[in-house]
Amino acid sequence: MARPREFEEGVVLDAAMECFWNRGYEATSMRDLVDKTGITGAxxxxxxxxxxxxYQRALDRYVEGSVAARxxxxxxxxxxxxxxxxxxDIVSRxxxxxxxxxxMLVNAALDVxxxxxxxxxxxxxVMTRIELFFRDCVQKGQEQGAITSTMSAEELGRHLLGVLLGVRVLARVRPDRILxxxxxxxxxxxxxxGSSPRHRDH
Known part of the structure; x- marks a missing residue:
């Protein structure tokens, strides 16, 4: 009869996620994971x-708990x-x-x-999922007359994805709110x- 696991899987994955998130994939060893999770390598x-x-399980957990939840x-x-x-939320975090x-997702894009x-x-x-969120928001806003139609929802969705990635990378070295x-x-x-004069002028 198999022995029951003596640990909670979610707790261990959270610990592994923090380890990879802080150190990156390459710099994290199995010894680091053992020390962080508190369970044996076996x-x-x-x-x-x-x-x-x-790492894949930890990244999946990050995506569902952070990106998908947001x-x-x-x-x-x-x-x-x-x-x-x-x-x-992104700026505050x-x-x-x-x-x-x-x-962790952007780190994975660069590291792994x-x-x-x-x-x-x-x-x-996952990045496509975020881009589609932006595109769909823009499209609905355009239909409601709240968001400019000077560019397509697809173009603006891609632009917002680029802004997001820029903020996330910049914040690694200059986490300044004003910036x-x-x-x-x-x-x-x-x-x-309605926020910018250029939209009223053109």
Whole structure:
């Protein structure tokens, strides 16, 4: 009869996620994971597989707990307000990130995806999910007359994704609220049909 696991899987994955998030994939060893999770290497292998498999589970947990949760919260709001709330949350989390560990998804894009086709696909799918959130918000806002139609929803969705990634990378080295809000504000003003003189002049 198999012995029951003597640990809670979610707690162990959260600990592994923090380890990878802080140190990056390459710099994290199995010894680091053992020390952080508090369980033996054999138990880690038996429960989750090798380091790569543990990383994938940890990244999945991050995406569902952070990215997907943020999208779900924002999707309940009116279109322009949803985009503003999304970026407000990103800026606040970036400023409050004392260890400057950034976004685990963006870190994966830079650290792991270039050398691993499977992780490249995983990261690309999540970024596409975010881009579609922006596009759908813009499209609804355009239909309601709240967001400019000077550019297509597809173009503006891609632009907002680029702004997001820029903020996340910049915050790793300069987590200054004024700076980050200064990056986001022009993008929001570009969307808001009533916020900028250029929209009234043209």
């Amino acid at each position: 138990s880690l292998y038996n429960a989750f597989g090798d380091k790569r498999a543990i 999208l779900a919260r924002c999707e309940e709001l009116p279109p322009l307000e949803a985009i503003v709330a999304f970026f407000d 970036s400023v409050e990130d004392r260890s400057r560990k950034g976004c 995806a270039p050398h691993d086709d499977e992780f490249q696909r995983i990261v690309a799918e 980050l809000e200064g990056v986001v504000r022009p993008a929001i003003e570009l969307l808001d049909i």
